[in-house]
Amino acid sequence: MNRSRPLTTLVHELLAGALQPGDLAVDATAGNGHDTLYLAQQVSPGGSVYAFDVQNRALDATAGKLYAAGLRDLVSLCRTGHQNMLHRIPAAWLGRVTAITFNLGYLPGSDKQVTTGAGSTLAALEQSLALLKPGGVLSVLAYRGHAGGSDEAEAVQDWLTAHHGQLECQLHESRGPVLFYCTRHDRDL
Numbered sequence: 001m002n003r004s005r006p007l008t009t010l011v012h013e014l015l016a017g018a019l020q021p022g023d024l025a026v027d028a029t030a031g032n033g034h035d036t037l038y039l040a041q042q043v044s045p046g047g048s049v050y051a052f053d054v055q056n057r058a059l060d061a062t063a064g065k066l067y068a069a070g071l072r073d074l075v076s077l078c079r080t081g082h083q084n085m086l087h088r089i090p091a092a093w094l095g096r097v098t099a100i101t102f103n104l105g106y107l108p109g110s111d112k113q114v115t116t117g118a119g120s121t122l123a124a125l126e127q128s129l130a131l132l133k134p135g136g137v138l139s140v141l142a143y144r145g146h147a148g149g150s151d152e153a154e155a156v157q158d159w160l161t162a163h164h165g166q167l168e169c170q171l172h173e174s175r176g177p178v179l180f181y182c183t184r185h186d187r188d189l
C-alpha cells in the first residue's frame, strides 16, 4: 500500500467500490462533514444518509457542505451521540444499510475537549451490526495521539476481533491513525 496516502482518502476509495446510487448509509461522526458529503455523493440520486454528531458546530459545518453540493435533502442530521443511532434511524433500515463510517477523536480545529469515547463507540458499533446488510461495510478510523485515543483504538480492535463471526476486517496501519475496514458476512458464522 502507498504509505503516503492519507487513510481518510483510502476510506473514500474503498467506499466508492461499495456504494451505489439509491443505497442507505450512516456517518456515525459527522465532524466537519467530509465523510457525510462523500456518502451523500455516492448514494445520490435516490439514496439516503443519517449523520450523527454531539456538537452543533460540526453539524453546521456538515450542513454547509451539503447545501453547497445540493445534497442537503438526502441527509438526516442528528444532534445526538451515535450510541443512540437505533433510536433515530427508521426500523425499516435494519439489515439494509450498505456503509457505516466512524472517524473517531475530536473535531479538527476545535478545542479538543469533546472526543469520542470507547464506551459509546462500542455501543454504536453494536448497533451498526443490526443495521448493516449482508456484504455491507463498516469503516472505523481511530486516532491514538490524544488522551484516551489509544485505549479507544484498542477497545475497537478487541470488539472487532470478538465479532469475527459477523465481520471480516482489514487493518490499515499508519504512523498516526489506524483504519479498520470491515465487511459484514452474508450470514453469521
Ligand code: SAH
Pocket: 028, 029, 030, 031, 032, 052, 053, 054, 055, 058, 080, 081, 082, 083, 103, 104, 105, 106, 107, 108, 114, 115, 116, 117, 120, 143
Ligand atoms: N479526528 C478526526 C475527526 C474526528 S471528528 C480528524 O482528525 O479528522 C469526530 C467527531 O465526533 C467530532 O465532531 C465530535 O463532536 C464527534 N463526537 C464525539 N462524541 C460523539 C458521539 N458520542 N456520537 C457522535 N459523534 C461524536
